Amino acid sequence: xxxxxxxxxxxxxxxxxxxxxxxxxxxxxxxxxxxxxxxxxxxxxxxxxxxxxxxxxxxxxxxxxxxxxxxxxxxxxxxxxxxxxxxxxxxxxxxxxxxxxxxxxxxxxxxxxxxxxxxxxxxxxxxxxxxxxxxxxxxxxxxxxxxxxxxxxxxxxxxxxxxxxxxxxxxxxxxxxxxxxxxxxxxxxxxxxxxxxxxxxxxxxxxxxxxxxxxxxxxxxxxxxxxxxxxxxxxxxxxxxxxxxxxxxxxxxxxxxxxxxxxxxxxxxxxxxxxxxxxxxxxxxxxxxxxxxxxxxxxxxxxxxxxxxxxxxxxxxxxxxxxxxxxxxxxxxxxxxxx
Amino acid sequence: xxxxxxxxxxxxxxxxxxxxxxxxxxxxxxxxxxxxxxxxxxxxxxxxxxxxxxxxxxxxxxxxxxxxxxxxxxxxxxxxxxxxxxxxxxxxxxxxxxxxxxxxxxxxxxxxxxxxxxxxxxxxxxxxxxxxxxxxxxxxxxxxxxxxxxxxxxxxxxxxxxxxxxxxxxxxxxxxxxxxxxxxxxxxxxxxxxxxxxxxxxxxxxxxxxxxxxxxxxxxxxxxxxxxxxxxxxxxxxxxxxxxxxxxxxxxxxxxxxxxxxxxxxxxxxxxxxxxxxxxxxxxxxxxxxxxxxxxxxxxxxxxxxxxxxxxxxxxxxxxxxxxxxxxxx
Amino acid sequence: xxxxxxxxxxxxxxxxxxxxxxxxxxxxxxxxxxxxxxxxxxxxxxxxxxxxxxxxxxxxxxxxxxxxxxxxxxxxxxxxxxxxxxxxxxxxxxxxxxxxxxxxxxxxxxxxxxxxxxxxxxxxxxxxxxxxxxxxxxxxxxxxxxxxxxxxxxxxxxxxxxxxxxxxxxxxxxxxxxxxxxxxxxxxxxxxxxxxxxxxxxxxxxxxxxxxxxxxxxxxxxxxxxxxxxxxxxxxxxxxxxxxxxxxxxxxxxxxxxxxxxxxxxxxxxxxxxxxxxxxxxxxxxxxxxxxxxxxxxxxxxxxxxx
Numbered sequence: 001x002x003x004x005x006x007x008x009x010x011x012x013x014x015x016x017x018x019x020x021x022x023x024x025x026x027x028x029x030x031x032x033x034x035x036x037x038x039x040x041x042x043x044x045x046x047x048x049x050x051x052x053x054x055x056x057x058x059x060x061x062x063x064x065x066x067x068x069x070x071x072x073x074x075x076x077x078x079x080x081x082x083x084x085x086x087x088x089x090x091x092x093x094x095x096x097x098x099x100x101x102x103x104x105x106x107x108x109x110x111x112x113x114x115x116x117x118x119x120x121x122x123x124x125x126x127x128x129x130x131x132x133x134x135x136x137x138x139x140x141x142x143x144x145x146x147x148x149x150x151x152x153x154x155x156x157x158x159x160x161x162x163x164x165x166x167x168x169x170x171x172x173x174x175x176x177x178x179x180x181x182x183x184x185x186x187x188x189x190x191x192x193x194x195x196x197x198x199x200x201x202x203x204x205x206x207x208x209x210x211x212x213x214x215x216x217x218x219x220x221x222x223x224x225x226x227x228x229x230x231x232x233x234x235x236x237x238x239x240x241x242x243x244x245x246x247x248x249x250x251x252x253x254x255x256x257x258x259x260x261x262x263x264x265x266x267x268x269x270x271x272x273x274x275x276x277x278x279x280x281x282x283x284x285x286x287x288x289x290x291x292x293x294x295x296x297x298x299x300x301x302x303x304x305x306x307x308x309x310x311x312x313x314x315x316x317x318x319x320x321x322x323x324x325x326x327x328x329x330x331x332x333x334x335x336x337x338x339x
Numbered sequence: 340x341x342x343x344x345x346x347x348x349x350x351x352x353x354x355x356x357x358x359x360x361x362x363x364x365x366x367x368x369x370x371x372x373x374x375x376x377x378x379x380x381x382x383x384x385x386x387x388x389x390x391x392x393x394x395x396x397x398x399x400x401x402x403x404x405x406x407x408x409x410x411x412x413x414x415x416x417x418x419x420x421x422x423x424x425x426x427x428x429x430x431x432x433x434x435x436x437x438x439x440x441x442x443x444x445x446x447x448x449x450x451x452x453x454x455x456x457x458x459x460x461x462x463x464x465x466x467x468x469x470x471x472x473x474x475x476x477x478x479x480x481x482x483x484x485x486x487x488x489x490x491x492x493x494x495x496x497x498x499x500x501x502x503x504x505x506x507x508x509x510x511x512x513x514x515x516x517x518x519x520x521x522x523x524x525x526x527x528x529x530x531x532x533x534x535x536x537x538x539x540x541x542x543x544x545x546x547x548x549x550x551x552x553x554x555x556x557x558x559x560x561x562x563x564x565x566x567x568x569x570x571x572x573x574x575x576x577x578x579x580x581x582x583x584x585x586x587x588x589x590x591x592x593x594x595x596x597x598x599x600x601x602x603x604x605x606x607x608x609x610x611x612x613x614x615x616x617x618x619x620x621x622x623x624x625x626x627x628x629x630x631x632x633x634x635x636x637x638x639x640x641x642x643x644x645x646x647x648x649x650x651x652x653x654x655x656x657x658x659x660x661x662x663x664x665x666x667x668x669x
Numbered sequence: 670x671x672x673x674x675x676x677x678x679x680x681x682x683x684x685x686x687x688x689x690x691x692x693x694x695x696x697x698x699x700x701x702x703x704x705x706x707x708x709x710x711x712x713x714x715x716x717x718x719x720x721x722x723x724x725x726x727x728x729x730x731x732x733x734x735x736x737x738x739x740x741x742x743x744x745x746x747x748x749x750x751x752x753x754x755x756x757x758x759x760x761x762x763x764x765x766x767x768x769x770x771x772x773x774x775x776x777x778x779x780x781x782x783x784x785x786x787x788x789x790x791x792x793x794x795x796x797x798x799x800x801x802x803x804x805x806x807x808x809x810x811x812x813x814x815x816x817x818x819x820x821x822x823x824x825x826x827x828x829x830x831x832x833x834x835x836x837x838x839x840x841x842x843x844x845x846x847x848x849x850x851x852x853x854x855x856x857x858x859x860x861x862x863x864x865x866x867x868x869x870x871x872x873x874x875x876x877x878x879x880x881x882x883x884x885x886x887x888x889x890x891x892x893x894x895x896x897x898x899x900x901x902x903x904x905x906x907x908x909x910x911x912x913x914x915x916x917x918x919x920x921x922x923x924x925x926x927x928x929x930x931x932x933x934x935x936x937x938x939x940x941x942x943x944x945x946x947x948x949x950x951x952x953x954x955x956x957x958x959x960x961x962x963x964x965x966x967x968x969x970x971x972x973x974x975x976x
Contacts, residue, residue: 046531046532046533046534047531161620161621162620163620164620191394191395191558191621192394192558192560192599192602192603193394193598193599193602193617194394194620195602195604196601196602196604196614196616196617197616197617199604200616218531218532219604220532220606221561221603221604221605221606222604223606224604224605224606224607224608225604225605225608226604244608245608245609248606248607248608248609249609258533259532259533260606261536262532262533262535262536263532263536263561263606264536264539264561264562264564264565264566265561265564265565266560266561266564266588266600266603266605267588267605267610269564269565269585270565271543272540272543273536273539273540273565274536275533275536275537275540276533276536279501
């Protein structure tokens, strides 16, 4: 077993803002989380909540301009990634922290053989020679379960299926045995039977290599099956952060509750799905209070006045909601809110 | 649901085939075809929702397009209210399109960006001439009410709406002509779950209100379970299983359906399930495997599966399966 | 697979070439002026003109003349010049290499200058460098080549006296005409390279390359450029066509005895076989270059083979 308690990545108060003609979009607006060795942290949320921007910020890959890390720290092995020079950052990317993306179809270079796309990272970071890097690339393809890897390594991406391309992406990301793997919707573009294969593969390699994984996804099913802890994001904030079983059994934040209720269930019949009324506030003009307040079934005056903090409860769950503070005056007690 | 005897068939698809030619590099080689839909038959009862599920390339969307004659089918018949619509000429077909509407995955692509919602709805009604001109305005307001959009929406353009709202506009447009059958092609697939729930509820409500029949095409099995009465599973252009929703989800008989169901990640970490992991990718539909098309990935395949194509057999109350060994999986 | 493709493309060129002969032949018939009258000279009698006409076969029905011409062309017989009775083909074989040399240097210039300018612009889009390069490119497209050619001639040859004014004797003679001829194309290639690069830089696989920790230089030259050049190849191919047309002007300005100038002179003289032969050979060259570009395009973009 891998030692699980050692933190390897700490994100503190991270803010990523985009300056556009319309004003400043606060895509990521002050988030904190810690990733431990061997842990899989899920970051979930609906489109526009800032989950992908969070992952791109960690590797400092946000398109800049207009994007900019406007504040906070990203501590990795004692270094603050936010303040590193571009050269120092390059030595971390693809080496100590790697990333796989959503679209295996477009995330590989169409005119370069896949073996070379893996080997170039090995030559760069591990200082391997051409032959050694190529051999290692073939070995990686074998590791991710690609049949006849010697042949496949010489092929270009268009000759591979979607599932195989995602395997190549994984091989590429893991070639230099990183300590952190960020998987940004790694299976969203894939069919379910292929998704099952890829998730299994990531889990398997994680236990072999012992890296920490950040799994960015909108699919709560994927979270339930792969993650140890979950951070739910809404409008640029983390609104609930808890061990996976706790979040699915007793979701605390009204948004998390709404999200879980609006999912059609595969194992039971429901006449009607619960929905969350209204829409997400614009990242250009967040309200002063809780960002979910206007859609919340439990909303109180205080919710519109001041934004709640992400506070740790007795059971270790962190939640950003007035309902779980002493200031709460609403008619619904904490107990009832947690159905 | 009505008793079986009272059910009236609204749409009957008979040996439908849809082949697309593939460009070959040689002048002399025989033309190759993608057999996107290869001889499938099914029917749809009035007022029910039949879903077609399957992975990419299984032919589910092609089936929908063929029924609408968006692509002209290679073979087979499609009966709508007893009439083979593939025999209809252009004019008759246009008339029929009033009964037969479609909602696509990306409503934005199917809404003219230069038209206001008023113009879009007006045009839909004008083409089918379902509502007299003086009454159209009140009808439009009525339609917006049905789909839960405010009256102000009429003078706005599609880009001013969110994805969920656009899908509501698409639904209003489909409803405008009083259709009998609506084909929903991945209609909620692009939406976030909270919005998806709103649209699913809306579709169910409208179905009751207007006795609509839905052909619901989707890759998302949870959504399918929620909305359907019956479910049809396709694999590489063939129907592998078709049954009432409950039978299909609770006791699937085809190994592919079983694998598909077990592959879905379930948002419940306490639920530990036996997962049937399928090996490899879906084979190319240009040269589909011989015999049972699933035999290359099937954990139970035998020599017989390689050689003989299984027929769709009735294994229980309206439960059809195309597997040589369906008895074994009961 | 590639071989089949080339063979098929070659077969497709046959109708194109026949079409060109057809168009050229019949358009020349529409041009006012009777070659027989020109040949007979001023004040020739009707009988003389008629005799010349019969001798040249000009009195036969047009389609018979065309068919006859076509058959001869396939045998490699382009006819004889009306002006000096020399075989047209001989004249073309003297002139063609000169034009090809000019075109070759122009296209090299187009590619090198165009692509370099495009890449420089794309690396820092909307910067001062980018704006400057793009304004120059816009000028390159807008300025008529005869004016540009004359200005260069004035500046480099008359004022600075570092390059020869006209003629075709040494490598130095090539520089000015090649620049004149290639300037417009270089500008177009520069703009195309820039927009193609900017398009490619936004792609997911460039982000993947960054996530790997590659240096910006490697990302630009290894990952972006190869993809960005695919559409540029087509543009270069099309530019070659424009370039062949441009030789007519440039050869006239710089007094180069190439194919373009030959055609102009022949048109002036109503030297029908010469015009037909010249245009036919020019279009043949164009067709072959396009075939070459197609093959190159396919080589760089293997994905096309699948669909």
